[in-house]
Structures are given as structure tokens and as C-alpha cells.
Amino acid sequence: MASAEEFVEFAEVMFPRLRRTAFLLCGDWHTAEDLAQTALAKMFVAWREIRRQDGVHAYANRTLVNTYLAHRRLKRTGEVLTGWFPDRPAAAAAPETRMVVLDALATLPPRARAVVVLRYWADLSVEQVADVLDCSAGNVKSLSARALHRLRAVLDEALAEPGPPSRPPLAQHHPGSGRDG
């Protein structure tokens, strides 16, 4: 079963990166692990076809983002966005900055958030992001511009002020309000 062994090898290499991408998308390590695992399981089902293609990594990103978007749709009715993270042990370095960034990302609609993560963390080009999200490059650019504008507004304000981070307004990321591109 060479293809299974090959897939396991691919999953071992790919999983950490996929989990980090998923974390930036969803803001929760447990959910991120589930998303990454689900994306890889989906890839396993079609592995015989995927392994012959050149863009296996792009396929993985696309599967992960689609899994995340589907997860968001499924969770939307039952999810309550509080804007606050539950209590957890303090991270070693710059916990405030990390939480501010995650809070800021949480203000973005899912697809805009995916654009930011894929463009500025996964270092995909506009065309590659458009391919992952199955939309036009222009759509990616507009989503990116709007997302950056919002992130700047939130992050500049939060990082400029000392003390507790500001809380994003709930109304802007209430379930159902994030219809974009």
C-alpha cells in the first residue's frame, strides 16, 4: 500500500503548517487541529488523484479553507461570538499582542480572514488565493484591501494604547453579517 505510506509521509510534513493556518483562521488550537485533520482526511479519500497533480500543497490549502468555511457555516447558528477569549495560561512572549491580533482577525468575515491568512501568513500570491477561494483575483484584492483597512483600524488603535486591549464591536462580526465577496 505505497500510496498510504506516501500519504502518511505527506500528512506528517503538512500537518503543522495546516494547523497553524487553521489556527489563524479560527483562533482556537483545538478547532485548528480538527480542521487540519479533516482536511487531510478529505485529501486521503482522493489521494490517488491528488498525488499525480503538481499543486498538492495548494490543494491542501484549498481543502483546509473549504473545510473552515464549511465549519463556519455549520457552526453559525449555534456559535456565540463574545469577543473575549476564555482564560488560559499566559504565553511566554507578548500575550497582549497575540490576543490583539486574534481579536482583530475575529472581526473579519470568514473569507476576508482567509484572504489575510493566505496572503500574509501562507505567502500565497493573489492568483493562488483566488484559486483556493475559487474567485477572481480582483475579488481577492478587494477583499484584501477591505480586510487590511479594518485590521489597521483595530490594530493601530489597540497597539498604540497601553493597557487592556480594546474589544471589537460585536455588531460588526455578528453571525450572518459577514457576507462578502
Add this chain to the structure above:
Amino acid sequence: MDETALRKLLEGALTSEPPIGPVGDKVLRAGVRLRRRRRATLAAISALAAATVTAVALAAAASGRPAAIAPVRPTTVVPHQFSPFVAYAAFGWLPAGYKLLEGGTTRGSTYQVAGRPSLSPRPWYLLAYPAGGCQLTKARGLMCKAYYPFGPLALTSRAPDISGHRAYWATAYAHLPSEPVLAWQYAPGSWAVLELGKTKPLDTHWRQVAVKAASHVRFGVHAAPPVAFPLRLTGLPASWHLISGVRAWMPYWNGVTYQPYGQVLYASHWSVSTGSASTGPRARPFLTFTIGLAGQPGSCRVGAQGPPVHEVVNGYRVIVTRGPFGQTLCAANAGGLCVQIEERSNRPGADLARVDVVGLFAHHLQLLGTSPAHWATQPIR
């Protein structure tokens, strides 16, 4: 905040990453589970779709309307000539009160008649032709060479497809009162015709009934039980043979007529040629055998060949007529069978077999009784 700063911020947000446990086996197991679940889902969807199609077809059939989704039968290879011992087409569904009355086979066509026992309204005739037996004409007609010699059917409009094959509403016999007909191609190059026994155009209800009946017609050598012969001719010259021509009914019926008897079909009317001529319509001279069964009215039609003579042959009472135009023998009850042997000619003394029907009945006729288990598949041995 520029893009570089944003990249750093995103990188910094990952500082709380927990350790990663074993990944490969866990992901592999999840993948196998997902694949199994998808296959089961696909199988369930397929089964559900099949069940839905069946349910829709059954529901439509139960409601008396033609099935919206008629099952498409696999295309069969239709022979260019039928066997005279096989009913190649058979009704599979009939309106309430209708039943199979009679059928017939030749090499060139096969038919079944169904209707009410009272014969009112007029019965339906189902005819099927072998491959190449019918051709569409340029004048929107369907010409079947074994059909009545009344010209082609006139196709008037398209009918709903019958079991996936094209069908037409038609009228028969241009010079006779228009009789509505449903004609359809039951296999490539092979046609069937359902004459609907009415002289007025069909209303919507009867059109739906006709389409339903046509869609349930069975075709093939196993469409109906083989035709069985309650008597058999033995010890005759090799030149004697069953007549089964290509052309039916006209100028005379030259095939095997059968009737239903329980779950079987028995040959009730057939002809034997005494010569070595062809098996076509000119296969004369010939003798015709008409058989009835016990329990059915057993009476003899005495022909006009000459004065009737009552005799006892092999213990059976028979009536014999002889004359210049032929001879007849009738036994009203010969071991539970009503047997009539007839020979006719249009000219005195011509085209006669010169066979004594009493000698034939006495020495060459093997009566096989009324039990289908003892009947023969061939009438001449």
C-alpha cells in the same frame, strides 16, 4: 501598519502553539473512516434513487395511469423470422375485465387478442413483427409486409415513448372505418401494433390505457409459455409438415392459433401440408386441424362438403362429410378433446390431399388428453 508588520503580527500570534502528537496514523484512520462513510452514503443514495423510481412507477401503475417512468427493457436481438411454436409477444397488462382470448403465430408475425368474453366492445389485437418486418414509408405510413393486405398504417401523431422506444398513434386501413392503432418500435427495426378495437378516435383515458398496455407487452421467446399440441400426427410421410408462412390471415391463416388454458397455451387451429412444397401460402394441398378442450362447448360444425355420415372410429363418435370440394371429420368428444379435420378446395377435385380423413383419424392421430403435462411441442412425429 504595513504588510511586513502584519506578517510579523501573524507570526507572533502563533507563539502559543501546543505540541503536535503523532499525526500519520491518526489522519490515516480519519481518512479511512471518511472514505467508508462516503461510500456508504453513495450506496444509500443509489438505493434510495432506485427505490424512488420503482415507487413512482408502481404508484403510477396502481393508479391506472401510464407509468411516468417506464422501465426501459434491454434491447433484445429480434429474429428475422419467428418460430411457429412460440408466442413472441404477449400482453403483460390488460384493462379490468379484459382477458386473453386467443393468439397466433407465423414466421412473419405473431398476435394476441384480448377483450371481454362478450366481445363487446371489440377486442384488442396485439401484433408484433420480426426484425425488418415493417418499414416506415415516406408518406408517414408504416408498412408491415405480413399485415393485412390493406396497405400501410397511417401514422397521425407521436405517442409517448413505449419503454424508451418511439411510438405513434395511427389509423388502420385507409379504405375502412378508421380504427385507432398504437404502433411502436419495440427493438431496433422491429415493430409492434396494438389495434384498439374502436371506430372513434380515442379519448385521453383510453390513450393512457393503451400506452400502459403497450408498455407492459413482453417480447421474446419467453414472453409466453410455448404453444403445446393436445394431439400429434404419427407415421406419416416425411413430406407432411406444419404450415407456417410469413403472411398471416390472407388469403388464409397459415400459422398456429392458440388459446389460453390455465397457465399454458394450446394449439387450437393449425394446418399441415401433405406435399413438399414451400411452407408459404401456396403450400397446398393441406389439412386443417381445429382442437377444443373438455369443459368447453364440444360441438361439430358440419361442413358443406356433402351429406353427414355418423361413424364410430376407435370408439369415438365422429361425423364425416365428403364431397368434390373436400372432406371433414369431427369428433365432438375424443378423450376429452373436440377434434375437427377439414380439407377444402375452391375447385372440384383440385388441390385435394387425396387422404382419407377417417383413416387419418383412426391410424395416425395420437390423442394426448386434456392434461397439459402430456401435450406435445411438435404436432408431427
